[in-house]
Amino acid sequence: MKVVGRRALMLLATVGTLTIPAGAATPVSLTIRLYNSSGVTSEEMQSARRAAEAILADTGLAVAFRHCGRSPFTSAVDACAEPLRPSEVVVRIIKAPAFSPTLHPDAYGMAYVVPETNRGWLATVFSDRINNAAARLHVEPGTLLGLVAAHEVGHLLLGVAYHGEDGVMPADLPDALLTRDDQEWRFSSNEAERLHRSLESMTGTSASSPAVEF
Numbered sequence: 174m175k176v177v178g179r180r181a182l183m184l185l186a187t188v189g190t191l192t193i194p195a196g197a198a199t200p201v202s203l204t205i206r207l208y209n210s211s212g213v214t215s216e217e218m219q220s221a222r223r224a225a226e227a228i229l230a231d232t233g234l235a236v237a238f239r240h241c242g243r244s245p246f247t248s249a250v251d252a253c254a255e256p257l258r259p260s261e262v263v264v265r266i267i268k269a270p271a272f273s274p275t276l277h278p279d280a281y282g283m284a285y286v287v288p289e290t291n292r293g294w295l296a297t298v299f300s301d302r303i304n305n306a307a308a309r310l311h312v313e314p315g316t317l318l319g320l321v322a323a324h325e326v327g328h329l330l331l332g333v334a335y336h337g338e339d340g341v342m343p344a345d346l347p348d349a350l351l352t353r354d355d356q357e358w359r360f361s362s363n364e365a366e367r368l369h370r371s372l373e374s375m376t377g378t379s380a381s382s383p384a385v386e387f
């Protein structure tokens with residue numbers, strides 16, 4: 174039987190231990206720079222953004238998106254030339270490489286994290302694999318892309334090896350999970366708290382964060 178829907182990660186880091194000082198709760202912002210490098214249509218990009226935004230905003234984060242390159246909403250061009258800030262991450266949308274010895278053949282996306290911190294800023298989602306799954310399952314491809322993007326952003330902030338029982342962060346994505354109602358794609362309250370603390374930690378240590386330009 175063909176194995177479908179399994180998500181694999183490139184384990185580029187060992188699991189680290191997050192130690193975050195307790196602090197007062199303050200509004201925490203997260204900006205996601207989207208790079209559409211595989212020709213995903215404007216309509217699908219809009220759906221992807223809405224899906225990812227709903228999931229991340231549900232955690233209480235102040236989520237903003239930047240469409241680097243041409244906006245699918247206004248056709249305006251954003252060069253995203255500024256160095257990445259600690260409160261920003263990148264989601265790039267590409268087609269899966271044809272040959273990669275380290276990439277699971279069924280992975281829909283992956284996240285790079287810094288080994289020392291088990292946190293990262295670059296997530297990748299594979300539009301061709303997601304489109305294939307969407308066509309097979311008769312679900313909207315843009316929405317599915319957004320759901321996968323939210324999962325990979327979760328890895329950037331929760332750790333490369335973290336997976337939950339349900340919600341946004343299951344270890345595998347069989348078809349039965351891919352066709353769930355959108356409302357079931359949510360971070361748990363515990364995960365939401367960790368997302369906040371992770372971002373607070375990252376933004377509080379901006380001196381160690383990489384400045385990256387695309």
Ligand SMILES: [Zn+2]
Pocket residue numbers: 180182324328335336342343344
């Ligand atoms: Zn995962």
